[in-house]
Amino acid sequence: SYELTQPPSVSVSPGQTASITCSGDKLGDKYACWYQQKPGQSPVLVIYQDSKRPSGIPERFSGSNSGNTATLTISGTQAMDEADYYCQAWDSSPLYVFGTGTKVTVL
Amino acid sequence: EVQLVESGGGLVQPGGSLRLSCAASGFTFSSYWMSWVRQAPGKGLEWVANIKQDGSEKYYVDSVKGRFTISRDNAKNSLYLQMNSLRAEDTAVYYCARDRCTNGVCLPAEYYFDYWGQGTLVTVSS
Numbered sequence: 505s506y507e508l509t510q511p512p513s514v515s516v517s518p519g520q521t522a523s524i525t526c527s528g529d530k531l532g533d534k535y536a537c538w539y540q541q542k543p544g545q546s547p548v549l550v551i552y553q554d555s556k557r558p559s560g561i562p563e564r565f566s567g568s569n570s571g572n573t574a575t576l577t578i579s580g581t582q583a584m585d586e587a588d589y590y591c592q593a594w595d596s597s598p599l600y601v602f603g604t605g606t607k608v609t610v611l
Numbered sequence: 612e613v614q615l616v617e618s619g620g621g622l623v624q625p626g627g628s629l630r631l632s633c634a635a636s637g638f639t640f641s642s643y644w645m646s647w648v649r650q651a652p653g654k655g656l657e658w659v660a661n662i663k664q665d666g667s668e669k670y671y672v673d674s675v676k677g678r679f680t681i682s683r684d685n686a687k688n689s690l691y692l693q694m695n696s697l698r699a700e701d702t703a704v705y706y707c708a709r710d711r712c713t714n715g716v717c718l719p720a721e722y723y724f725d726y727w728g729q730g731t732l733v734t735v736s737s
Binding site: 548593 | 648661706711722723724727728730
C-alpha cells in the first residue's frame with residue numbers, strides 16, 4: 505500500500521519559516537493536502553490541491569508538490585501554529601492515505 | 612455553518628459491537644460523499660470508510676472489511692458506522708468527515724476532507 509513519510513518533529517523560532525516535508529513515491533503526480541491538528545481538537549484543512557488555501561486560513565501557510573515530495577511552509581510562524589500537521593493524498597487502496605504526522609514546536 | 616456531530620462512542624468488550632452516528636447540518640448532505648476517519652490514542656490519522664451520495668458505493672480500509680459497515684440516511688442528514696467484532700486495535704477517536712467530492716465519480720483533485728466533526732471515542736477493552 506501507498507505510504508507517506510513525514511519528519512516526526514520540526515522546531516522553529518517565532519517569526520521564522522517552518523518547512524514540513526511529506527515524501528511518497530511519485531507524490532508529485534498526485535494532489536496533496538495538509539491538515540493542522542491542535543491538542544484535543546479535530547483536524548483542520550490548511551492546504552488542498554497542493555497549494556490552495558481554504559477560506560480563513562492565513563496567507564503564511566503555503567504548499568508545493570513536485571517529484572516525490574510535498575512541502576508545507578509556514579512563513580512568519582506564530583505561537584498559535586504549534587500543532588501536529590498531517591499530509592494526505594489519494595491512492596487506489598486505501599482511498600485516502602495520511603502521512604505519519606509532524607509535530608511543530610514554536611520555541 | 613457546516614456542522615458534523617458524532618455520537619455513539621463508549622467502552623465495549625473485545626468481540627462486541629457499537630454503532631456510531633454523525634448528524635450533519637449547514638449543507639446539502641445528500642450532495643457529498645462522506646467518510647469516517649479514526650485516530651488511535653497518541654497516533655496518526657487513518658481513513659476507515661466512505662460512502663457515495665446515494666449509498667450505492669462504499670469503500671473500506673482492509674483492516675475493517677467484513678467487520679464495519681458504513682451507511683447513511685439522507686432524509687435524516689445522518690451518517691453511520693456499524694462496528695462489529697471489535698478488537699483492541701480499533702480503540703480510537705472516530706471522526707466523521709465530509710469528502711470534498713460532490714460528483715458520482717470523484718476527480719483526483721477532490722480527494723480531501725474539508726470539514727470534520729469533533730470525534731467520538733471508542734474504547735475496546737475487557
